[in-house]
Amino acid sequence: MNKLDVTEMIMERKRATGMTWAEISHAIGLSDVFTTSACLGMNSLPRDKADLLVTTLGLPQEAAVVLAEYPTKVFSQAVPTDPLIYRFYEIIGVYGQTLKELIQEKGGDGIMSAIDFDMSVEKVPYEKGDRIEIRMSGKFLPYNRW
Amino acid sequence: MNKLDVTEMIMERKRATGMTWAEISHAIGLSDVFTTSACLGMNSLPRDKADLLVTTLGLPQEAAVVLAEYPTKVFSQAVPTDPLIYRFYEIIGVYGQTLKELIQEKGGDGIMSAIDFDMSVEKVPYEKGDRIEIRMSGKFLPYNRW
Amino acid sequence: MNKLDVTEMIMERKRATGMTWAEISHAIGLSDVFTTSACLGMNSLPRDKADLLVTTLGLPQEAAVVLAEYPTKVFSQAVPTDPLIYRFYEIIGVYGQTLKELIQEKGGDGIMSAIDFDMSVEKVPYEKGDRIEIRMSGKFLPYNRW
Amino acid sequence: MNKLDVTEMIMERKRATGMTWAEISHAIGLSDVFTTSACLGMNSLPRDKADLLVTTLGLPQEAAVVLAEYPTKVFSQAVPTDPLIYRFYEIIGVYGQTLKELIQEKGGDGIMSAIDFDMSVEKVPYEKGDRIEIRMSGKFLPYNRW
Amino acid sequence: MNKLDVTEMIMERKRATGMTWAEISHAIGLSDVFTTSACLGMNSLPRDKADLLVTTLGLPQEAAVVLAEYPTKVFSQAVPTDPLIYRFYEIIGVYGQTLKELIQEKGGDGIMSAIDFDMSVEKVPYEKGDRIEIRMSGKFLPYNRW
Amino acid sequence: MNKLDVTEMIMERKRATGMTWAEISHAIGLSDVFTTSACLGMNSLPRDKADLLVTTLGLPQEAAVVLAEYPTKVFSQAVPTDPLIYRFYEIIGVYGQTLKELIQEKGGDGIMSAIDFDMSVEKVPYEKGDRIEIRMSGKFLPYNRW
Amino acid sequence: MNKLDVTEMIMERKRATGMTWAEISHAIGLSDVFTTSACLGMNSLPRDKADLLVTTLGLPQEAAVVLAEYPTKVFSQAVPTDPLIYRFYEIIGVYGQTLKELIQEKGGDGIMSAIDFDMSVEKVPYEKGDRIEIRMSGKFLPYNRW
Amino acid sequence: MNKLDVTEMIMERKRATGMTWAEISHAIGLSDVFTTSACLGMNSLPRDKADLLVTTLGLPQEAAVVLAEYPTKVFSQAVPTDPLIYRFYEIIGVYGQTLKELIQEKGGDGIMSAIDFDMSVEKVPYEKGDRIEIRMSGKFLPYNRW
Amino acid sequence: MNKLDVTEMIMERKRATGMTWAEISHAIGLSDVFTTSACLGMNSLPRDKADLLVTTLGLPQEAAVVLAEYPTKVFSQAVPTDPLIYRFYEIIGVYGQTLKELIQEKGGDGIMSAIDFDMSVEKVPYEKGDRIEIRMSGKFLPYNRW
Amino acid sequence: MNKLDVTEMIMERKRATGMTWAEISHAIGLSDVFTTSACLGMNSLPRDKADLLVTTLGLPQEAAVVLAEYPTKVFSQAVPTDPLIYRFYEIIGVYGQTLKELIQEKGGDGIMSAIDFDMSVEKVPYEKGDRIEIRMSGKFLPYNRW
Structure with missing residues (x-):
């Protein structure tokens, strides 16, 4: 079981239970952005x-171990194509x-x-x-000079 | 005279006068982000x-025409390398x-x-x-369905 | 079941029934471009x-849930190679x-x-x-200045 | 004198005379898209x-020779970054x-x-x-089979 | 069954029967280049x-439907690496x-x-x-001017 | 003086004299493709x-030395964008x-x-x-096996 | 069975028998570089x-057919990352x-x-x-001029 | 004066004197590959x-300083396009x-x-x-294990 | 069984036993960096x-053979995206x-x-x-001159 | 005058005076890595x-202003080609x-x-x-969870 497996399980449970990210994150006491x-x-x-998340969504216990592991963050699209995500990429470019x-x-x-x-x-x-805000x-991290 | 020439003139005048972006934007009555x-x-x-900007910084009058033209926004680095800018790129990726x-x-x-x-x-x-905030x-723009 | 699975089911049903995109889109009351x-x-x-689409093509009911989900739009070829699609890319380039x-x-x-x-x-x-028309x-969205 | 030189001359004359693309194209009897x-x-x-364009904008006579030459169409950005142009690229992708x-x-x-x-x-x-239309x-060009 | 499946079946039948592209294309009355x-x-x-191809090579009937479908032409290597194909790429470059x-x-x-x-x-x-010839x-398609 | 300088001189002399590639190549007794x-x-x-080319077009004598030098063939666009050249690239891809x-x-x-x-x-x-032919x-070069 | 399958079989047999490339190539009477x-x-x-190779390593007979087929040479890394291979790439670059x-x-x-x-x-x-030598x-192939 | 300037001077002197790389390298007592x-x-x-090279070709004295500096080796084409150089790239790929x-x-x-x-x-x-040999x-550098 | 299989086995055993890289490397008498x-x-x-590693973690004996084989080092991301790894890439860039x-x-x-x-x-x-140190x-390898 | 101009001036003064980076950095009381x-x-x-650097190397006073400005860090080669720098890139990859x-x-x-x-x-x-050390x-920066 790896991070990808757990994400798929979460998406299936989320669809089945009809819970929103707002509700899920509220249940575990973290913000919606970080939880998602x-x-x-x-x-x-x-x-x-x-553990709370596993209980909330009815996931297998092993999922809690995986959720607590430190992920290697890979984003495969250097330039994202989904319009919603691209707009943020464009904002950074502009x-x-x-x-x-x-x-x-x-x-x-x-x-920063x-x-x-x-x-x-x-x-x-x-x-x-x-509007979306x-x-x-x-x-703020100042450059070290030595 | 093009946008690039005007930017260089502004940077030189900014350095010579010691004005900050905060002061420049205040002088023309727009936000510092948009003005910059x-x-x-x-x-x-x-x-x-x-015209106000030209007066504020002592630029040639033709610069006002150029500043009012609609730019073609080109960002040549698909993946930015400057650490400050890269961190924002990374945030979008993550x-x-x-x-x-x-x-x-x-x-x-x-x-959005x-x-x-x-x-x-x-x-x-x-x-x-x-902290930087x-x-x-x-x-918010909903997708059209037709 | 995900978007890709549903697309494959639709293509199979479309081949089996001989229905055209024109007929499918007419059946659900949306344009052929959007429906496709x-x-x-x-x-x-x-x-x-x-739901209408599922009924029209005889797809499993779960497919309606998937069709209503918001897709992450990924186009894997930055420069398309199929001649029909490339011509449109070329038009944008020229x-x-x-x-x-x-x-x-x-x-x-x-x-726009x-x-x-x-x-x-x-x-x-x-x-x-x-001719194709x-x-x-x-x-038209004007740039905000603030 | 090459195509790039002539484009720069035209942009300067256009700015100086205040003529629009609509007026320029009308003066030479071609559409605005093709003329631009x-x-x-x-x-x-x-x-x-x-020749008409040269007269209309007051360009040097040699510019007419250059305007009649067959261009090598080079678009240096495989993925355009200007938001207006990118939206069309995105439409082709989607x-x-x-x-x-x-x-x-x-x-x-x-x-097509x-x-x-x-x-x-x-x-x-x-x-x-x-709206922009x-x-x-x-x-329509059918594939040859031989 | 898709185009890729059918290509694999053809290659297997071709190896098993020992037929050449020349013989296969002759059997269906089209050129060897187009047939291949x-x-x-x-x-x-x-x-x-x-249908003729299916009969000639002893393929399942469904293969004929697939062979008659319009392919999305994808060539995954922007710069081909096989020496035979690269030489043609090089000729276009030179x-x-x-x-x-x-x-x-x-x-x-x-x-053209x-x-x-x-x-x-x-x-x-x-x-x-x-020599290969x-x-x-x-x-010849002339550019439209409008 | 390098290859690029000589090409520019040739294009200028070609425009000024109105000579075609057919005439230029005929004058030096080589094919139009190789000459061009x-x-x-x-x-x-x-x-x-x-030397013949230099005489034909009235180029400076040093140009003959440069024309006889062995060029480093650089094609900067891995995927050409000019429609005429792209069609050949597409043919190789397909x-x-x-x-x-x-x-x-x-x-x-x-x-080959x-x-x-x-x-x-x-x-x-x-x-x-x-038609263009x-x-x-x-x-034909067979692979060596040793 | 394709080239990739056969390579995997060879690597397994090579590991199991402990034969070296030197021994394998000697057994079939070709050089170690070409054989490998x-x-x-x-x-x-x-x-x-x-056929000799198949006998030497105890591969299935079909493998001989595959080994005799003409491969499409694909090297997926335009810039190799393995240090041993990269050094040769670097030598070509330098x-x-x-x-x-x-x-x-x-x-x-x-x-050449x-x-x-x-x-x-x-x-x-x-x-x-x-040292490795x-x-x-x-x-040597001279350019044709025609 | 930098490395690029010196290379251009050398190429001009080489063309003017008619000296070959073989002669130049012989004159300074190093191999032709390294000298070139x-x-x-x-x-x-x-x-x-x-200093010897400068004397041999009649270059300005400052060139000797530059020739003795340690170059930053930049090869701008990840995949070389000149056919002679590409063949070596292909050999590494194959x-x-x-x-x-x-x-x-x-x-x-x-x-190695x-x-x-x-x-x-x-x-x-x-x-x-x-043949070219x-x-x-x-x-041979063995990997360190520590 | 290949290197990838063995890595997955090691990660599973590591999670199951709770051993750290420090403990694993200590057990086999090599540094933590090299062992990892x-x-x-x-x-x-x-x-x-x-063999020691296989015993330490309870892996199948064949894994020892694989661990002793010489890997082809492939790093698929030319620019790494994980923030921890990217920072090192950035340090090399800067x-x-x-x-x-x-x-x-x-x-x-x-x-070096x-x-x-x-x-x-x-x-x-x-x-x-x-701090991480x-x-x-x-x-130090000096360039050969010959 | 910009950062690039100042770097060129420094390199010229460094060559003319024969000062090393060790001496330059010692003169201004910062480490050799940071100074360089x-x-x-x-x-x-x-x-x-x-100011100290300007005095040490005999640069124009304006150079001190430029040296104190905050650079936009651009590294144009995503994969460096100079062997010394590449080895570090390789270390990060491996x-x-x-x-x-x-x-x-x-x-x-x-x-980190x-x-x-x-x-x-x-x-x-x-x-x-x-050895180079x-x-x-x-x-060490821990990820924030919120």
Whole structure:
């Protein structure tokens, strides 16, 4: 049993039970973004959360061991083709240098961590049409000089 | 004179005057993200804002015409190498499918627009170290079925 | 059962029954382009249409659930090799910058949506030989400035 | 003097005179799509049309020779990055196999020519927002069997 | 049963019977080049020829249906590695621009069709060693101007 | 002065004198295909032919030295984009394996040389429309076994 | 049964019997380089040698048919990653242009054949450490001019 | 002045004086392969040899400094296109795994060094046509286990 | 049974027994880096160490044969995507030219061997947070000049 | 004046003065690795160190401003070709997964920072030949779970 097997089991249980990611993540007491990423095999769960997930969705016990393992993160498409994901890729392409200018203006020579990092996603109603709002937060890491 | 020439002029004037992106954008009444992206040749300014920018930085008048033109957005690195920009690319690679699951759970089959879109960048102090906070907001566009 | 399984079932039933895409799409009351794309796993059907399709072609009931799921659109060939599809790729390569000039001359800085979008395909007889006529229609989206 | 030089001259004259592609193409009696593509170096003009263009925009006479030469069509980005152009690339990726199914259902084993081909672009007002409408027409070419 | 299955069956029957491509194509009354390409899944046979092929090689009847279907032509190696095939790729690389100059000198702005196309291959004895002679013939298609 | 410089000089003299490739190659007593390829920098001319070419077109004497040098053949586009050249690339993609089957059926395990090689291009009138006819001839080289 | 199956069988038999490539090739009376390449599916054996190999290693009789078939040579890694193989790739990268200069200085405009070709590999003891010695020999092929 | 400038100077002097690589390398007392590679910027000369080369060809004194510098070896074509160089690339593709089998059979787990390495190139007359003979010799390096 | 099979067996046994790489490598008397790389199929073990490993983990005896075979090292991602591995790739990208300058300043024209090579990895506690310390050691190999 | 200009100036002054990287870095009181990387445009110097460098090497004062700017780190070769740099790339390819296993065994799910990072390079004499020793140290960053 590996991460891919567990993801398939989760998707089947999710379809069968009709549970949403919101409900699943609420049940284990973690955010929806992190929970979903772990279910998709892109993050590891602490063992107690993995046990909770297994109970919540009725997965075999071995799945908890696998969910707690540290994944090798492989994204096979260097340029994603799904329109929803591509739009984010495009935003990085168009605004990447802008982000660099502004983050380094605010913090000096350094980067935003993608490891000490969290993110949220909301849908917010507006008169002119609903909007998706993404919030990312990562620790500022200054370059070491030695 | 093209977008690239104007960007170089802006960078030289910025260095010479010591103005920050925050000050430049404040002077023309637009956000720092949008203003920076336009100065880097990735967006077009409304003509009146372009005139203001030209006055603010002491650029030649022709630069305003160029700043108001619609750019062809070219990002030559399919996979960016600068560490600051790469981290965002990595976030899309790691969390892209998660974003798809959650946005479509909240809104149905559709995407977040990268055109009817805005973004902000802040540095926020925390006890355990400063954090960079990114906020993105894009209109939710449902897929048409016909 | 996933999108790929359902596409294979549809192609088998289509061959066995001799139904055309025109007939299939007529039976469920949607256009032939959209119906075909959904059968090929590139779009999702509303649940009632998915049920109709299942009845029309004699597919198992679970297929309707799958047809209504939101697909991750993956096109594995960055440059398509099939001659029919390549010709469209070539048209975008040759006329892409022309489309940009003309759409932005007519509408300002913005794009044509590929999401709020529809398309039709017809074969039209002419004296000098039949022609294929494609009509695409997408909402004009102006770039946001903030 | 080559195609690239002539395109740059045309863009400069277009900016200086304020003429639109609609006006330029009207002046030489060809469609806006074809005229623009020839001005961008992606098609050749008949010599008399090239002479007309030179007169219309006040270009040097040698430019007419160059405009009438047969271009080598090079598109350097296998996957275009400008959002407007990318959307068309995406449409081919998402609907390419659909186009193949429907064109071959209507005409048998064959393709739509990209050479004996014409195209138009319009902006059409709608209540829910303006739409861009593209019409492509290409000769149907059946595969030879010998 | 798909094109790939049928190709494998044909190769097995060909090995078992010892028939050559020359004999197979003679038996169904088509050229060896076209027949071979259809057997390899790169072209479709008219149904009556497909029936003849099935009889000739003793294939199951369903194979005739598959042979008559219109293939999606996929060539997975952008640059072929087999030495025999690479030499042709190299010829196009070395002489491609030469072909363009000469075809357009003879016919004006246009191309040679790869659809309304036929080809033959012969081995011809010469004193200094046998030679392979390839003859390609494709309809000249002038670019449309509109 | 290098191959590229000489090609540019030849193209300028060709445009100025109105000579065709047919006339140029006739003047130096070589085929149009080989002459054109040498003028485009893809082959070397024997020194006496180079001298003749220099006289024919009124090039500087040093050009003859350069034309006689052995070129490094570089084709920068792994997949050509010009439609005329792409069609030949497509033919190799579609018929490459077919060529392999037939050449090896006729000659055993071996290849057609692209070095001991010649080619001709003709435009031939037909009732249904002119055709381009390509003839390639290369020495058959059997694989050595040792 | 295909080339890949036969290679796997050979590797298993080789491991089981403890025979070396030197012994296997000696048994069939061909060089170790050619024999190994044929066993790895990159060359075809004459039928009598294939029969000898089958007897030597105790393979099923059908394997001789497969070993005598002409392989399609596919090398899936454009840039090899195994260090031993990469070093040769690197040598070609570093010394390729040097080889071109020297071979063409010695023989005129032409190439070394990779088809009428043989190679040997030896390990030779030296005081400062053993060396690997590769000897390649290929027919010089002058470019045809016509 | 950099390596590229010096290579161009050498090629010009070589053309002007008519000296061959054989003569140049003889004059400085190094092999033709190594001397040529250093002149092409792919290796560094000991300073005394660089001085000799400068004297031999009549180059400016600064060239000796540059010739003695350690080059960064860049080969821009991952897959070379020149036919002479490609044939060697093809040989590595076809025989790479064979070389691995045989070198490791003779020496154990290890590689042939491309650094402690030398090579020679000869043209050898044969009745059936001249042959090019390449000899490579590299130190055998066993993998360290620790 | 091949290297991949053995790696999977090892990972399963490792999970089942709870042994760490530190314990496994200690048991066979080799470093943790080398032992892990051999278990992952990237290096070969001496036969006696392979036997020890088989005993330690309770693997089938045949696994020892496989562990002692010389692997073909294939890394399928030219640019790794896992964040931990990517950071090392990034370090080579950012500091590669620096390493070249300093190694060659210290040793002359040459390289650090990746074959006569060893490496260690430690986690070291620091007040400001634990650090990972990597130590690499490779033999300096001077370029041969001949 | 940009980073590239300054690097070229530094290399010229370095060659003219004969100073080593060791001497230059000693003069400004930073390590040789960091100093070299900043001189090559891959890191930024604190302004006081930049002033010291300018004085040390006799550069124009403006160079100090440029040296203190934050570079966009671009490495154009995804796979480096210089043998010295490639060997490090190869080490990451061969040992990347091993590094992942061991770092995460020691520290849990996390990475080694390439930003809060330092490195040293030494040449160390050994009986069997000098060795290059690299030491890297980076902060361990655990993945955030939220």
